[in-house]
Amino acid sequence: MDAIIVVDMQIGLLNGPPKHNLQGVVKHINLLTTMVRGRSGKVIWIRHCGKPGDGFERDTEGWSFLPELDRHPDDVVVEKTLNDSFVRTELQNTLVQMALDRVIVTGWATDSCVDSTIRSAISNDHHVVVVSDAHTVSDRPHMDAAAVIRHHHWVWSDLLTNHSVRIATTGELLDEAAV
Template sequence: MKTNKEINMKNNKALLIIDMQKGSFTEETPRYDTPGVIKRINTLASVFRELHYPVICIQHDGTGTGEFEKNSPQWENLDELEINKADLKIDKYVNNVFYASTLQTELKELEVTELFITGCATDFCVEATVQAALTKDYNITIVGDAHTTGERPHLKAVQIIEHYNWVWQHMIPTKGRIKVEPTSLIKATLIQK
């Protein structure tokens, strides 16, 4: 069976799943609508695989920091997240997944021009990756109901998610475009093509 990397990618789309790791989803760090976010990510990942678009699972590797040590329970993806053997796996080391990782090389090799972004945490790694992707001229779709975060001292998680969805909808793109859409619309649009 061919991997996503070996298949000719039509329309050059890729789904990014950022930091859906056990260490980010604990009793001490609850995330907003975790079951719903996981379900929506799994739904989109299934559609991307059926259409032979790459699914890229990104995991924070904190080796040497004492947190998210590679291959530790914290580093592992959530059990409910459906990861396929053919999915690409990328380690990241800071909030921005493009920094010091193999992501940009993989995307260029696959000739990806359009990113669909999901994951955790909205206000940290998702936001940093969106900003970096903008400066690299990607077309970006943030899956508005498939990213999550936790409560902050001054804001509820749902407010943070709503705020960033609004910010991203009003950003000035570089050569690409940026939009925020719900899972259901993205799924319907992909299936129609």
């Protein structure tokens, strides 16, 4: 069974510079969550709970998930206050109870919350699949968003782990599920 983790895809991410291929990322996340549900897997939405006054403050508009996302009542929501979705949350306990084959990771932001979540999933001995076209970031002062994403794919593909780390496209995962 698979679990897909969708990191911080909330209205607050619309603040600031544009996010790389955001509409494509949302489309891919919706396709993947449908695939995972169709194979009796679990969809886990990570919600960042920001500090008072920031764009992700609890119970503000920015705290809400993007309305374009296809969320279901039986999906799991895990709230976090740090970059890492595992720290001081129930995420690891939730994953352990599922008898997973792999954890699929998507979301925002490639170089912080997505990266931290991938590294913790690896450290917690999960097989991880990073969906190369289902995470996003803004341009950074020293590097454009596409380069940030390429760099992280390179880093993630060479991490030391007890299990596997795979970089795959949405299309590859959908094709494999169709077999």
